[in-house]
Amino acid sequence: MFGYYIDLALRSLKRNKILTALMVLAIAVGIGASMTTLTVMHLLSGDPLPGRSGEIFYPQVDPSPTPDAQHRPWDVMDYRSAMDLWSAHRADRQVLIANATLKLRAPDVNQPPLMAPTLQTTSDFFPMFGVPFRQGHGWSADDDAKHTRVAVISDDLNRKLFGGADSVGRILRLKDTDVRIIGVLAPWRPSPVFYDVRGGRFSNGDTASFYSRPEDVFVPFGTGQDIAPNDSQPFTCWGNWDLGSKPLQNAPCVWVSLWVQLDSAAKQRDYRSFLAGYAAEQQRLGRIGNADGARMMSLMQWLDFNHVVPSDVRLQTWLAFAFLSICLFNMVGLLLAKFLRRSGEIGVRRALGATRRAVFAQCLVEAGLIGLIGGVGGWLLSLLGLWLVRRQPVEYADLVHLDAAMFLTTFALSVAVSLLAGALPALRASRVAPALQLKTL
Numbered sequence: 001m002f003g004y005y006i007d008l009a010l011r012s013l014k015r016n017k018i019l020t021a022l023m024v025l026a027i028a029v030g031i032g033a034s035m036t037t038l039t040v041m042h043l044l045s046g047d048p049l050p051g052r053s054g055e056i057f058y059p060q061v062d063p064s065p066t067p068d069a070q071h072r073p074w075d076v077m078d079y080r081s082a083m084d085l086w087s088a089h090r091a092d093r094q095v096l097i098a099n100a101t102l103k104l105r106a107p108d109v110n111q112p113p114l115m116a117p118t119l120q121t122t123s124d125f126f127p128m129f130g131v132p133f134r135q136g137h138g139w140s141a142d143d144d145a146k147h148t149r150v151a152v153i154s155d156d157l158n159r160k161l162f163g164g165a166d167s168v169g170r171i172l173r174l175k176d177t178d179v180r181i182i183g184v185l186a187p188w189r190p191s192p193v194f195y196d197v198r199g200g201r202f203s204n205g206d207t208a209s210f211y212s213r214p215e216d217v218f219v220p221f222g223t224g225q226d227i228a229p230n231d232s233q234p235f236t237c238w239g240n241w242d243l244g245s246k247p248l249q250n251a252p253c254v255w256v257s258l259w260v261q262l263d264s265a266a267k268q269r270d271y272r273s274f275l276a277g278y279a280a281e282q283q284r285l286g287r288i289g290n291a292d293g294a295r296m297m298s299l300m301q302w303l304d305f306n307h308v309v310p311s312d313v314r315l316q317t318w319l320a321f322a323f324l325s326i327c328l329f330n331m332v333g334l335l336l337a338k339f340l341r342r343s344g345e346i347g348v349r350r351a352l353g354a355t356r357r358a359v360f361a362q363c364l365v366e367a368g369l370i371g372l373i374g375g376v377g378g379w380l381l382s383l384l385g386l387w388l389v390r391r392q393p394v395e396y397a398d399l400v401h402l403d404a405a406m407f408l409t410t411f412a413l414s415v416a417v418s419l420l421a422g423a424l425p426a427l428r429a430s431r432v433a434p435a436l437q438l439k440t441l
Contacts, residue, residue, distance in 0.1 A: 009366035016338060020370065023334050027374025030327030031414045032381025037313070037320040039382065039406045040389060043399050044211065044309045048194045049130065053299040055092075056128070057260050057268070059085060061279050062293025064238065065252075073293040074254040075198035075306075076235045081282070082256035086122070090274050091260035092267065093124040096221045097195055098256050100231040102174050104217065106161045116157065118174065119215040120224030120232070126152075128261050129195065134158075136168040136183035139220055147222035152183040157216040172217070177227045179219060188214060191399050192308050194299060195259060198235065200306025208310045211396035225249065272296055324417065331370075331421040339363055339429040356430040363426030364419055371418025375411040382410060 013020045047053050061081045062073035077085075086096050098120040105113040125131065126138035135158075139150050151172055158167050170181050192210035200207050219227070234253035248255065262268045279294035297305060382402060389400045402410075 006365060006369065009362070009369045012338075012366055013369065019334060019338055023331050023370050024374045024377060026327045026330050026334070027371055027414055027418060028377025028381055030324035030417070031375060031378025031410060032385060034317075034320040034324040035378060035382040035402075035406065035410050035413070036385030036389065037317040038409070039386060039402055040313055040396075040400055041309065041317050042406060043191060043401075043403075044313060044396060046191065047300065048190045048192065048303075049299060052130070055261050055263055056299040057262055057271070057296050058299070058302045059258055059260060059271070059275050059296045060294065061085070061275070061282070061288070062290050063252075063254060063288050064293075065287075065289045073295060074235060076254045076257050078252070078254050079249040079256050080287075082258045085258055085275070085278065088274070088278075090271055092263050093128040093261040094122070095125045095128055095195070095259045096120075096122045096256060097125075097259065098221065098224065098232045099196065099215070100224065100228050100233070102217070102228055102231060105173050107171055107173055107178075109161050111161065116174075116217050117215040118217040118219060118224065118228075120219055120221045122221050124261075125195075125218070128259070129190075132186040132188055134184050134186040135166050136181070138183055138218075144220050144222060147226055148220060149177065149179045149223055150182045150220065151179040152185065152218040153181055154185050154214060154216045155187045156213065158184045174217070174219070174227050179223070179227075189399065190214065191396070192303070194303060195257070197303060197306050197308060198257070200308060207306070207308050208395045210306075210308050211394075211399065213395075328417055328421045331418070332424060335363075335367060335422050335425040336428065339425045360426045360430040363429050364422055367418045367422025367426065368415050370422075371415040372411065374418065375414030378414050379407070379410045382406075 049056060060073040060075075061077055063078040063081050064074070082096055086094050100118050100120065101115050102118045103113050104116040104118075105111070119125075122144050123139050123141050126133075131138075134155060136152070138152055139148060142148075143150060151174070153161075153167070153172070155164075158164060161167070162170070167181050167184055171178050172181060173179075193212060193214055194210075197210050200210070229247045229249065232248060232255050234248065234251070234255045237251060237253035239252045260271065262271055275294050275296055276291070279288065279291040282288045283291040379402075386400050386402055390397050
């Protein structure tokens with residue numbers, strides 16, 4: 001029976017080519033616009049560590065000396081709090097993070113110095129976040145403790161300085177200190193750069209910077225502090241303090257992030273208790289003013305808290321789906337006109353024994369076929385729209401592509417919208433009175 005309905009639908013579509021083209025165009029344009037923005041939203045709001053994000057957590061302690069119960073903890077911690085928690089080794093893995101932009105050159109390469117984004121971190125960074133290597137490897141916990149002068153560089157920097165050759169063992173000069181390259185990353189593009197997310201609620205929706213490329217140089221945390229003790233950018237400071245006169249480690253500022261991996265619910269509960277106990281102890285010692293500010297979010301909770309999807313992308317998505325709804329209403333009118341023009345044909349079918357359900361199903365099959373054809377046009381328009389997005393000067397432009405899930409969603413949405421648009425016209429057509437129509441023939 002379904003094949004019969006398909007045959008009737010094809011005959012009907014060929015009979016009214018202009019009307020069919022208008023409906024297909026309406027669906028294609030609406031689907032193309034909505035799927036372009038939905039794909040961007042899907043890519044920017046996805047899980048950066050699929051299958052593992054539920055084990056990654058972001059602890060916070062409020063080091064502010066002011067006992068203000070309404071104050072939320074800062075997005076990063078002061079040096080002492082971060083080091084205390086990291087040194088306790090209460091997690092399966094744990095990572096300290098600080099950022100700096102340092103002058104860099106390769107002594108044996110004839111290229112001018114450049115300013116390189118540098119991440120000061122600890123040895124668990126690479127296995128904890130699943131960072132891929134093309135050459136070499138990361139450093140060890142012993143290297144963290146000894147402040148070993150080693151570095152891991154990005155694939156981009158390796159191509160820029162060494163033409164993509166194996167650079168393990170070569171020397172980089174960071175500021176005035178030589179470090180030895182022990183690893184080169186494979187192309188790695190997390191979306192977003194989740195370990196650097198902070199301050200999203202203060203950015204007025206301008207969070208596109210969270211989708212910039214990862215840093216070019218990775219060095220052990222202690223090594224980075226030896227090389228550039230005051231080059232990290234504080235998130236905020238309080239009190240009167242001259243950052244140029246004393247090391248940032250002793251400043252009343254927050255600038256260090258801590259990530260932990262906790263592989264079971266019991267370990268997560270234990271770490272929350274440990275975090276609360278640490279904050280309470282520091283409050284008793286008079287170092288912090290609000291122990292209740294201690295908290296720990298999962299990776300996805302932290303990204304949601306920081307509104308990582310840019311506000312303009314959210315707005316464009318809503319506008320695109322509003323446009324799709326307009327296309328849907330236009331298709332309702334076109335289908336209604338099309339089906340009611342065939343009232344005589346439908347009346348004959350009813351008189352010959354066709355049930356209302358059969359007429360309703362036939363009309364829905366025709367609407368679904370229009371949606372399927374429109375989905376092909378929508379898919380092509382989506383590819384065009386994503387190509388245009390990749391031409392835009394935004395940090396996430398190179399991430400935009402149509403994956404398998406969005407490809408299937410394109411056709412599923414197109415058919416679903418068409419069936420929704422065809423429901424009312426099909427219902428009206430199925431209620432055609434056969435006796436009245438036969439009199440007019």
